[in-house]
Amino acid sequence: MRRQLLAVFLAAGTIAAGQLSQRTVALVITGGTVITENASHQILTPGAVAIDGTDIIAVDSPEAIGSRFTAREAIDASGQVVLPGLVNTHTHAPMVMYRGLADDLALMDWLQKYIFPAEAKTVSPEMVRTGTRLATLEMIESGTTAYADMYYFEEEVATVTRDAGLRGVLGQTIIRFPVADAKTPVEGLARAERFIKAFKGDGLIVPAVAPHALYTNEKTTLVACAELGRRYEVPIIIHLAETRDELKLAGEQHQLTPVGYLESIGFWGPRTLAAHGVWVNDADIEILKKRNVAVSHNPESNMKLGSGAAPVTKYLAAGVTLGLGTDGAASNNQLDMFSAMRQAAFLAKLATADPTAVPAQVALDMATIGGARALGLEKLIGSLEPRKRADLIVVSMSAARQTPLYDPVSHLVYVTHGDDVRSTIVNGKILMRDRQVRTLDRTAVMSAANRLAASVREAVGRK
Ligand SMILES: [Zn+2]
Numbered sequence: 271m272r273r274q275l276l277a278v279f280l281a282a283g284t285i286a287a288g289q290l291s292q293r294t295v296a297l298v299i300t301g302g303t304v305i306t307e308n309a310s311h312q313i314l315t316p317g318a319v320a321i322d323g324t325d326i327i328a329v330d331s332p333e334a335i336g337s338r339f340t341a342r343e344a345i346d347a348s349g350q351v352v353l354p355g356l357v358n359t360h361t362h363a364p365m366v367m368y369r370g371l372a373d374d375l376a377l378m379d380w381l382q383k384y385i386f387p388a389e390a391k392t393v394s395p396e397m398v399r400t401g402t403r404l405a406t407l408e409m410i411e412s413g414t415t416a417y418a419d420m421y422y423f424e425e426e427v428a429t430v431t432r433d434a435g436l437r438g439v440l441g442q443t444i445i446r447f448p449v450a451d452a453k454t455p456v457e458g459l460a461r462a463e464r465f466i467k468a469f470k471g472d473g474l475i476v477p478a479v480a481p482h483a484l485y486t487n488e489k490t491t492l493v494a495c496a497e498l499g500r501r502y503e504v505p506i507i508i509h510l511a512e513t514r515d516e517l518k519l520a521g522e523q524h525q526l527t528p529v530g531y532l533e534s535i536g537f538w539g540p541r542t543l544a545a546h547g548v549w550v551n552d553a554d555i556e557i558l559k560k561r562n563v564a565v566s567h568n569p570e571s572n573m574k575l576g577s578g579a580a581p582v583t584k585y586l587a588a589g590v591t592l593g594l595g596t597d598g599a600a601s602n603n604q605l606d607m608f609s610a611m612r613q614a615a616f617l618a619k620l621a622t623a624d625p626t627a628v629p630a631q632v633a634l635d636m637a638t639i640g641g642a643r644a645l646g647l648e649k650l651i652g653s654l655e656p657r658k659r660a661d662l663i664v665v666s667m668s669a670a671r672q673t674p675l676y677d678p679v680s681h682l683v684y685v686t687h688g689d690d691v692r693s694t695i696v697n698g699k700i701l702m703r704d705r706q707v708r709t710l711d712r713t714a715v716m717s718a719a720n721r722l723a724a725s726v727r728e729a730v731g732r733k
Pocket of ligand 1: 360361362509545597598
């Protein structure tokens with residue numbers, strides 16, 4: 271069907287002197303194994319992708335693409351794999367500045383004794399800019415092309431993300447206690463509204479409202495956040511049922527589960543993205559499905575903080591939209607989505623004692639088209655198909671650990687590292703080619719982060 275349409279289009283537009291003339295496009299990536307992640311999980315061996323402007327124009331065999339298009343720039347992906355850029359559905363980009371600052375602690379201790387105090391002393395617009403530059407560098411270098419964020423001074427996150435060329439669904443955090451960018455939740459809400467107005471309609475940035483969690487916000491704030499999101503038709507992002515403590519607290523205070531409580535106050539809607547969803551029962555899963563809530567699964571953060579294993583196989587069986595996330599670098603401690611895919615597969619097998627749980631293809635789906643659905647962007651990204659935005663990566667398959675190669679999907683999930691990504695393209699623009707990042711000055715970004723780390727170290731009294 272698609273081929274027929276393309277043929278008609280070409281016949282109508284470009285026949286000259288009885289011959290098909292070639293259309294000039296900005297970029298052709300050719301010769302690699304193309305993993306489309308389309309509805310039929312089509313893989314072209316080899317394949318080629320033609321890109322012009324912000325869009326994918328065609329996905330086909332190298333011969334077919336070569337006969338139809340002339341490229342201003344070409345990437346020879348022979349021996350490599352071309353796939354949709356990875357979608358990180360939960361992180362806190364500036365928290366790369368707290369990477370390795372406090373490890374090996376439970377969530378509530380980690381948050382209350384280390385992270386919240388460190389944030390109280392060090393979060394500023396400059397810290398957010400410097401941290402986000404470092405995070406976007408790490409994401410571009412490891413093949414993430416779109417991410418969901420929750421933090422403070424989110425307009426700074428948005429500006430840096432847009433300049434770096436990445437796609438972001440970025441949520442202004444709202445929390446009960448005074449924080450660097452808002453003294454009260456009411457101030458936080460006003461800030462969130464200004465942020466939404468400033469970035470709504472942007473080509474790369476989707477602004478969002480991000481009430482931190484149920485246990486860090488009052489009912490009135492949670493309801494106001496949901497109303498704000500609905501009024502502007504933007505996503506609402508929240509941490510949900512991350513730990514057993516959160517479950518216990520909701521039981522004590524509301525005699526309900528976290529999911530049940532948020533249902534009881536009318537919080538859930540189709541644009542909500544809930545991070546973690548570890549401590550949920552079958553009735554909770556039904557509510558999430560009924561309300562069209564997307565869940566961001568963060569296996570590495572959940573393991574590191576000892577939070578538990580989300581019931582991923584139950585979510586999948588119930589048809590809940592599931593994306594994959596790293597969480598902030600302070601609880602992971604990296605933003606590498608290849609590692610997240612591997613750990614998602616392993617944790618599901620361990621938690622269910624079933625080695626068939628979350629096979630490689632399912633983990634890859636979660637990190638691509640599943641993540642796109644979770645962010646409400648599945649019409650634009652998540653698979654390599656004509657008319658979608660050109661968000662894709664080229665991955666090397668020549669490491670010793672990738673040899674021999676029988677199944678590229680298996681290798682992407684089980685042996686590939688972020689460092690194997692050669693090129694990263696977002697919205698048709700090459701952000702990194704052959705490991706050379708074009709949109710950020712790598713040396714300057716790293717030295718700024720190292721300079722800022724000195725003040726973080728001082729603020730938390732660490733030598
Ligand atoms: Zn988080």
